[in-house]
Amino acid sequence: MLKFTKQEYQSRVQNxxxxxxxxxxxxxxxxxxxxxxxxxxxxxxSFYVHQxxxxxxxxxxxxxxxxxMDAIAARKTAWLNHDNILAYSDDYVQSxxxxxMDYVSDVLKERAQDKKKIAVEMxxxxxxxxxxxxxxxxxxxxxxxxxRGLVNWVKIIKSDMEIEFMKRAGKIMEKGMGDVIDYLNVxxxxxxxxxxxxxxxxxxxxxxxxxxxxxxxxxxxxxxxxACHLTxxxxxxxxGDIVIFELAGxxxxxxxxxxxxxxxxxxxxxxxxxxxxxxxxxxxxxxxIKPGVTAEEAEAVWADNLKKYGLFKESRIxxxxxxxxxxxxxxxxxxxxxxDKTVLQPNMTLHIIPGMYYEDFGxxxxxxxxxxxxxxxTLANFPRKLFIK
Numbered sequence: 001m002l003k004f005t006k007q008e009y010q011s012r013v014q015n016x017x018x019x020x021x022x023x024x025x026x027x028x029x030x031x032x033x034x035x036x037x038x039x040x041x042x043x044x045x046s047f048y049v050h051q052x053x054x055x056x057x058x059x060x061x062x063x064x065x066x067x068x069m070d071a072i073a074a075r076k077t078a079w080l081n082h083d084n085i086l087a088y089s090d091d092y093v094q095s096x097x098x099x100x101m102d103y104v105s106d107v108l109k110e111r112a113q114d115k116k117k118i119a120v121e122m123x124x125x126x127x128x129x130x131x132x133x134x135x136x137x138x139x140x141x142x143x144x145x146x147x148r149g150l151v152n153w154v155k156i157i158k159s160d161m162e163i164e165f166m167k168r169a170g171k172i173m174e175k176g177m178g179d180v181i182d183y184l185n186v187x188x189x190x191x192x193x194x195x196x197x198x199x200x201x202x203x204x205x206x207x208x209x210x211x212x213x214x215x216x217x218x219x220x221x222x223x224x225x226x227a228c229h230l231t232x233x234x235x236x237x238x239x240g241d242i243v244i245f246e247l248a249g250x251x252x253x254x255x256x257x258x259x260x261x262x263x264x265x266x267x268x269x270x271x272x273x274x275x276x277x278x279x280x281x282x283x284x285x286x287x288x289i290k291p292g293v294t295a296e297e298a299e300a301v302w303a304d305n306l307k308k309y310g311l312f313k314e315s316r317i318x319x320x321x322x323x324x325x326x327x328x329x330x331x332x333x334x335x336x337x338x339x340d341k342t343v344l345q346p347n348m349t350l351h352i353i354p355g356m357y358y359e360d361f362g363x364x365x366x367x368x369x370x371x372x373x374x375x376x377x378t379l380a381n382f383p384r385k386l387f388i389k
Contacts, residue, residue, distance in 0.1 A: 026116035035151040044073040050100035105138025119147030169256035170379035173249030190232040211250040214329040218246040226362035255329040259364035295340035318352040
């Protein structure tokens with residue numbers, strides 16, 4: 001079930017080891033499921049229990065450690081030798097008597113890794129305070145350091161096959177957004193709209209079946225359209241509603257996000273003008289982006305365009321995206337905003353989303369892009385405009 005060659009996975013591990021050596025890290029405990037997938041291929045909905053991939057400088061191959069029943073999925077999806085797939089028994093799960101990190105500590109002791117410099121992904125949804133406390137108690141002779149972002153920054157440069165997966169996600173995005181806008185109408189319940197989104201994006205295209213996206217459909221509406229992270233209710237769409245969809249095509253866990261704004265009925269002058277400004281600024285940013293420019297320089301193009309209209313946007317206008325699991329398709333590396341001096345490079349993939357958010361309405365028109373040797377290309381091709389129904 002491997003999605004990439006064994007050699008590609010081994011190259012990824014080697015790149016991570018080089019970063020570990022730069023930081024003086026001897027053992028890396030990877031608990032972010034996207035990073036686990038990136039290094040081993042492991043792919044299952046098991047991140048609600050504790051699991052990890054252990055990378056050791058003095059061991060050629062990583063370890064996968066997780067729940068006993070999930071070891072079956074690890075043997076089927078990961079490239080690892082089965083001897084390096086280790087499982088704790090079910091009585092560790094949600095127990096007040098012992099913790100899965102106690103098992104991890106025992107594994108590291110058995111492999112003489114317990115007195116080394118051990119790095120953990122501190123700022124990570126899946127690594128809890130109790131994980132950290134249990135590891136410190138179980139490994140009193142280890143030196144613990146933060147590995148926040150270490151694997152994330154390695155995987156920010158995609159391989160050609162990863163880019164191909166994201167382009168396939170882009171094809172799913174194109175079809176899905178078209179289906180969604182066609183289905184949208186006055187009188188449709190928002191929950192039924194959400195169901196249509198899941199139907200279309202999961203079925204994908206004839207060539208490429210869809211995967212579940214790392215974020216649920218975001219679909220703020222009407223006077224709440226400026227509240228960009230609202231989902232849905234059982235209310236019906238009304239004439240005059242502004243509807244925003246922020247969605248993502250997903251293929252083998254690789255994402256191609258996109259936002260579009262729709263007016264049910266004749267749009268207001270304010271909405272039309274805001275859409276015009278948003279598209280104008282987005283186009284300028286996309287034309288500007290190329291290898292060698294920085295994230296903050298790209299944002300400045302947007303900000304300078306807004307100044308012409310006496311406007312200002314506080315939040316960032318983009319971020320790195322790609323391989324991920326709930327609750328986010330962002331990679332937690334590049335942010336396109338002032339102060340981010342990251343130099344953009346070929347085969348980075350970003351979601352450029354210059355949304356304009358107000359108390360009584362909002363506009364989102366965004367593009368996921370692949371940075372090529374000469375500039376930026378969109379992962380999906382879909383009309384960049386205000387849709388009116």
